Amino acid sequence: MTLLLSATFVLLFAGQALAQDTDDILQHVDPLIGSSNGGNVFPGASLAYGMAKAVADTNSNSNQGGFTLDGAPVTGFSMMHDSGTGGSPSLGNFALFPYTSCPGGDINRCAFPKKTRANFGGFDESSVSARPGTFGITLNTGIRADMTVTQHTALFRFTFPENSTMGEAAQPLILQDLTDLSNSRQDNGTVSVNEKTGRITGSARFLPSFAQGNYVLYFCTDFSGAEILDNGIFADSRASTSVKNMTISRSINGYPLPGGAFVRFKSGAKPILARTATSFTSVEQACRHAESEIPDFDFDRISRAATEQWQAKMGGIRISTKGVDKSLITNFYSGIYRTHINPQNYTGENPLWSSDEPYFDSFYWYVLLDIPSGGSNADVVLADAYIKGLDGGINDGYAAVVKDAEVEPFDWCCQGRGGLDSWHSLGYIPVQDFDWKGFGTLTRSISRTLEYAYNDFCIAEMAKASGRTTDQEKYALSSGNWRNLYKEDQTSFWWNGTDTGFTGFFEPRYLNGTWGYQNPLNCSNHDDFSVCSLQNNGPETFESSIWEYGFYVPHDQATLISLYGGPDRFVDRLNYLHDQNITYIGNEPSFLTVFQYHYAGRPALSAKRAHYYIPEFFGTTPDGLPGNDDSGAMGSFVAFTMMGLFPNPGQNVYLITSPFFESVNITNPLTGKIARIRNVNFDPSYKNIYIQNATLDGVKYSKNWIDHSFFTEGKELVLTLGDRESDWGTKVADLPPSLGEYKGYGNSSSSAGYGSWNDTAGSSAKRIRSWLRGDLESM
Template identity: 25%
Template sequence: MRKKANNNLFNKGLLLVFCFYNGLIIQGHAQSKSFIKYVQPFSGTSASTTLASQHIEDKTERLANTIPAVAPPFSMTQWTPQTQLSEKKCLAPYYYNNKKFYGIRASHWISGSCTQDYGSFTIMPISGKLKTSAADYAADYTHAGEVATPAYYKTSLPRYNLLTEATASLRCGLIKVTALKADSVYLLITPNSDQAKGYIKIDRQKGEISGYNPVHRIYQGWGQPAGFSGYFFIRVSKVFTTSGVFNGARVSANQSIKNQKDLGAYLGFKLQKGETIRIYAGTSFTSIAAAKLNLETEINNAALATIVDRTNQVWERSLGQIKVNDPNEKNKRIFYTALYHAQQHPRLFNDVDGGYPQFAGDYTRKTLKKGNYYDDFSMWDTYRAQLPLVELLKPNLANDFANSLVLKGQQGGWLPIFPCWNNYTAAMIGDHATAFIASAYNKGIRGYDVKEAYRLMRQNAFQMPDSAQYLNGKGRRGINSYLKYGYIPMEDSIPDAFHKREQVSRTLEYAYDDYALATVAKDLGKTSDYKQLMKRASNYKNVFDQQEGMVKGRFANGSWYKPFYPDHREPYITEGTPRQYTFYVPHDIPGLIKLMGGEKILENELDSLFAKKEYWHGNEPGHQIPFLYNYTDSPWKTQLEVSRILAEEYSEGAGGLSGNDDAGQMSAWYVFAALGFYPVDPVSENYQLTSPLFKQAVISFNNGKKLAIKTIRKSKKSIYSSKITLNGKSLTKNQITHQSLVHGGELIFYLQDEPNKP
């Protein structure tokens, strides 16, 4: 019945009045959309329906937690339909199968995460009588007539006979509301504070609304002010006849309200059928005045179609850096959706004039001299593939990322471990800002203060902060134990962290970070540091029990933790099992092979992992595992397993991702693997090769060079490599260097149906 009613409304109202109009805005651009048409913004917004996800019993692990974000790549603010209230941790503002629509949210949700939204606000159009309680004004959410692209969103609200459209620039949004019949129309503007904080003010004379939603920390410093707010400045195109403020269902004629639960402002209009309201919204993390300047600079009074076209063009250029040619349209949709998801974060944090909130500051504004400042670095995840993808495609942007991390370290005193909401968090484990900076440095990305970068990375690796700073989230968790024993013993439970214990995983990841820093130390002539760090890079051996052939918990006296369950979640392992984490030695696979007893043992252990279905693609520490067969006599098994993962762990539609996308890491894995190479150790500049998914792909680099990747298959089912050539020369190893890729040319994979077995 509801579907029939919606169709009637659509036919009588939307088609008659607006079909031609929307054709001009959207369909008029269709011919120029070579790549954006493949993007599915709803992918990952409901429980996974991929083949691999069906054996996962915990349904929460089947949520990718992405949103249908409307914004250019790496924007300050993403604009999304809102089907979920609050900024609560692990609760995305949008889920595809939710039944209620609460407006368009200006969101700072970290795509594919289990963190928090922050500093957001929502604009909801309604008609008829004024309603200010979310339970009262929520509209039934239907996908009928809905359109979602990276540059544009449209939905009709049958309850209110309103058509709502949205588009965005880097820091601003434009929402257009059209009446499908004559009625009273209201705009509800709500800062989304869960803390009963915030402020909103109406200037009736100027037709402007402004306010802010204070940001609070989670993890270390949970609940404390983050030192900045999400500010907004809104201008509407039509004079409103009435206005006021509210908190929940309580309405007031006052024109401002502050620090009340469920606070907001309403604007009232009288609209005839076909009349529109354009809502121009600027955002900032420094001030209302800056939000206004951002709006005036980026959008001003531009038409919706103009901004849609601009943002389309930005995405076309960005997605078009990789041109895929293949008859399989489904795989192209999955690929370009992955490339879209891999370009959401880190988040732009500075205003158009260079102003940004000081890291871990107290509402202090800093100004950049050049470049842009970024935050929301999901570092436990993205250093593996998402940030290396940026280094490959957009090295200038990667340089801004590295410079932003250095600025954070200078302003806060310590290089942050996992900087989000512009503050220290100490979330997750490892010290992977070091891994990323080292990776960028080794690829020649060095347009930041290298000496300061090294000083800050070294400080994390060699020093323990004082107790107050440590409690605030600065420094490596458990660093004193790590330096004393060469591993973190079971006695150190890491009490001052969100992730407590997890001693073995921390040891393994710190060993990788020590190796990463060692590569920079060597290049800078820091010989003593280099020797110490390279010795520490072997600390993974201290938690490897050769009798078991796996990593295990270990006490300070050297004895091993018992009992040992290799395939169970153990307290000394982060989000995984000892068997899974044993393979996390990306910088020294030959050393791991020696510990295990030879290449054949490594191969057998990999075989066992996959046979037991212990490989878990939905979490990052295992993302390098399928490529480790390249270090054995059976690299064809890498080609087999990667091909299987591409087919089983990714699909299309709202359930198209198997697990949390984690700021684009899951998606970046797909992009790399589908192209035929992956950075098992991104610090090393080497990529492990596998079989490409597509017939042809052309990568355009910012140095003007292009790399054509061609796949010549013996038959449609061919996935095994018989020969790989780069510019006519055969590659004798199963790897390729970063410089070889960006130099350009032609990389050809010759594939056959059966593997070349030793």
């Protein structure tokens, strides 16, 4: 994954909506999209950015979000999850599991370990219900489990059949174990059950999926709805009502010993409710969360409150649904919904220090076009937020990004940048770099070089905005380092020997300046053999090919287009990337390539690609995502594409294409103003997808991009559509900003560079441009 959608969605949709239409937007949201076929979404009950995320967990090989619709049985019901991630599952801690009764009334005949209780977790997919804030499922045992949440607390409602499958009177048993989704529990998990009240408390140490170290999580669970018969603890497959406390080890076989506690009830005639809360700081805080947020065990009230919160959160964007297929409306709003699942708001739950400042975790979706493959992509997040209006704490943020660029951490696998000595002295990251100051996986030299270059551009943007002219010039200059890996005579052949017909690709380079080689098509959509992730033997690009990374110069498309032979040849190359299925729309590096025709003066072709990929690869069924959602990345792509304004992350640039709806209204959460996009000649069959002309607040507007003031100032963009490509947005003056100059365009001889850079950088900006053109090779 490569680059960032960053803070754009936060700025557009994070606030409470103003009073608008009262129709229920949530009817268009389907949380189950992406719950099979590797979408890895979390489809359960959550508030927007909520810490509590309750759902049924299955034992699928693709259960990173907890629940799947792929035939795998349920193993428990837990209330901590991520959404859409790849890799190993995370969270899913302290799962509950219900039985109507134990055979013969013998607790030791109930199945306690996760692996064996899966035999009782089968379900019919038609029994599953999911809507924002609430999730429900009926197991084949006849037990119905419904769940809803507050910020830190989940409320589960278990409804039992009148008789057990054994024909016995119901004596429901609900267990709670000390495992998580990936079975990562370490030593010394603890559990305790109160004999009188049935309250279960405990803690355990677990491993994260995308981080180092470990974490301790605490929980507190209470029950309501039936009189307690007895309770106790279980270890492995045996249980006891006489033991109420236990500390358990992991064991020596690589799989944590099953262990936990249970409560058994005298009757299952009425639903039994289980209230469970977690905390990263203490059991006491977990219990405070539970008692303050759900004091009355009122399931319907909590569910209604969750629904109201989602209605307010989703109400910030309204579309005209006239004539549009319902599946496209569902696709749009479900995409927006998924961007609000992560990151989780853990404010007040930081175990490292006490603070009331906002504290969020699981920022996977921020990295829409790149989970860090080597770059310090927080730079892009911070720059994007800063230039779009979130300027609080700029000094601390700026100090952080400069430190990333200048100080190499000892362990740069998960923070900062590695190879900084080479970066500063050579202007690229060498393949097989000699790096003795810090350590990480010595792969991805191409993608790291390209990302470092863009990271530096983002620092330069922040420097300019905060008046740091010297830093601006320094980092703008190093943002051109991407050219140091461009090999102009490099060819590209298919594995059968067929020439792709294109020359000039990025290639790895050694410390001594000589060239290495990686087939430009390795790690492409056609490559079923290469290992392209974070393995020690991984390639010099991360999760994508040199072919695709060949377009990854987000800040200087003008110079890249010149290197590729001009706009026509650039379009040919971009067409080849898509037409030959070299790109894979199910992974983030492809996202911006759909819209890069704008930079070549062909915005109509961006619209054509956008209307092909949606709905061809993005549907509204459980298997409707082409790849894992990455905590809203796929949802972001769908929402922005259908809205007709796709951001170049880290820049104040939105690329304009025709929306999928006759009108779109977006309420800005910071200013309260409503931005509007209206289409004239809108055609829901999507023959008229090409912009013929446009006005902005009633004034002719020919640029094929727009900046963030469109949202903050509540402007109106009116697009007149037609069924063929026009000359709108094609002139050089209409193209998006680029650090270098646009050249070789037949419709104008003027430039459309980052004019704002000239304002403060003066002659230095000219030197940067000259250097980028190759005129200052000895610089």
